[in-house]
Amino acid sequence: MTPKKQQWLQVVGHAGNFHVGDYGTLLKRFCKEEQQCYLRLMEDTLRPFVPAYHGVVQQDKQDYNVIDNLLTHFDSPAIMDCKMGSRTYLEKELLVARERPQPRKDMYEKMVAVDPEAPTDQERAQKAVLKTRYMQWRETLSSTATLGFRIEGFRKTNGECLTNFKRTKSKEQVMEALDNYVASSTQIVWGYLTRLKQLREALETSDFFRTHEVVGSSLLFVHDWTGRTGIWMIDFGKAAALPPHLTCDHRTPWVEGNREDGYLWGLDNFIDILDNMLSLT
Numbered sequence: 016m017t018p019k020k021q022q023w024l025q026v027v028g029h030a031g032n033f034h035v036g037d038y039g040t041l042l043k044r045f046c047k048e049e050q051q052c053y054l055r056l057m058e059d060t061l062r063p064f065v066p067a068y069h070g071v072v073q074q075d076k077q078d079y080n081v082i083d084n085l086l087t088h089f090d091s092p093a094i095m096d097c098k099m100g101s102r103t104y105l106e107k108e109l110l111v112a113r114e115r116p117q118p119r120k121d122m123y124e125k126m127v128a129v130d131p132e133a134p135t136d137q138e139r140a141q142k143a144v145l146k147t148r149y150m151q152w153r154e155t156l157s158s159t160a161t162l163g164f165r166i167e168g169f170r171k172t173n174g175e176c177l178t179n180f181k182r183t184k185s186k187e188q189v190m191e192a193l194d195n196y197v198a199s200s201t202q203i204v205w206g207y208l209t210r211l212k213q214l215r216e217a218l219e220t221s222d223f224f225r226t227h228e229v230v231g232s233s234l235l236f237v238h239d240w241t242g243r244t245g246i247w248m249i250d251f252g253k254a255a256a257l258p259p260h261l262t263c264d265h266r267t268p269w270v271e272g273n274r275e276d277g278y279l280w281g282l283d284n285f286i287d288i289l290d291n292m293l294s295l296t
């Protein structure tokens with residue numbers, strides 16, 4: 016019997032990294048660091064909060080990590096990607112930027128498209144910016160630096176896609192965007208809030224979480240017209256294992272060297288915001 020072709024769509028993230036696999040799976044372009052994370056996560060308390068990992072396959076000479084397609088059990092779902100944490104680049108990337116700076120023209124173009132005043136004189140002369148500088152600018156322009164997470168984009172149940180959140184920064188702006196995403200449904204907000212609280216409990220007891228710097232990872236929110244909701248952690252391409260003498264509590268503010276990423280602080284703020292939305296109804 017031929018397996019049913021699965022539904023999948025991507026709202027944000029690098030284009031061309033994914034293929035739809037068989038039996039409710041997705042193939043994501045292979046990344047060794049991400050594979051290491053998934054292998055550990057399959058043995059961790061976080062397992063119910065990440066897509067199941069099914070190993071590596073090769074297609075047209077390219078390797079892929081095979082993971083569950085989280086949209087499988089939804090009917091024309093709404094999907095939202097929120098990047099977690101107060102820092103979106105690794106400490107390692109800062110060191111590389113200092114030792115071997117490689118200013119990027121594409122990031123300069125993306126920066127001036129949003130704010131022509133943002134580049135320094137030197138950046139303007141070079142028409143290029145360092146990646147870490149671009150990432151820091153994105154963090155302070157959005158809610159990453161002040162709330163510990165940001166909305167990257169979403170698709171609503173009516174099919175409308177919104178990805179213009181680079182300047183969505185204040186609590187009020189975030190709440191307005193979230194309300195738009197859930198089409199003002201308190202039932203959906205309640206479902207997401209319950210799941211986020213469960214996730215927080217799992218994170219607080221997770222060995223994986225205590226021993227990794229989790230940067231650039233997202234929460235994928237999914238719901239559909241039936242009222243079904245789900246949230247999963249995705250994108251572990253930049254989650255890095257800490258050296259044995261170090262752990263992270265994910266709430267302590269970052270200073271270079273402590274590897275803290277603000278993930279749990281961001282989750283606390285997210286939970287407060289959803290709580291607030293419910294209390295306003």
Ligand SMILES: Nc1ncnc2c1ncn2[C@@H]1O[C@H](COP(=O)(O)OP(=O)(O)OP(=O)(O)O)[C@@H](O)[C@H]1O
Pocket residue numbers: 024025026027028029030032041066082083084085086094095096233235249250251252
């Ligand atoms: N397991 C999954 N099930 C369903 N959709 C997924 C899954 N993993 C990723 N996606 C979709 O693909 C998008 C991009 O995913 P992801 O962040 O893993 O890719 P990426 O190429 O590493 O992105 P980035 O540009 O942030 O590095 C997500 O926002 C989501 O819409």
Ligand SMILES: O=P(O)(O)O[C@@H]1[C@H](O)[C@H](O)[C@@H](OP(=O)(O)O)[C@H](OP(=O)(O)O)[C@H]1O
Pocket residue numbers: 103125146150153231252253
């Ligand atoms: O959202 P934007 O403004 O388009 O910026 C991108 C975003 O920050 C991605 O997370 C990042 O990939 P990584 O997280 O994998 O570093 C990418 O870097 P890249 O261009 O070097 O891939 C940036 O260009």
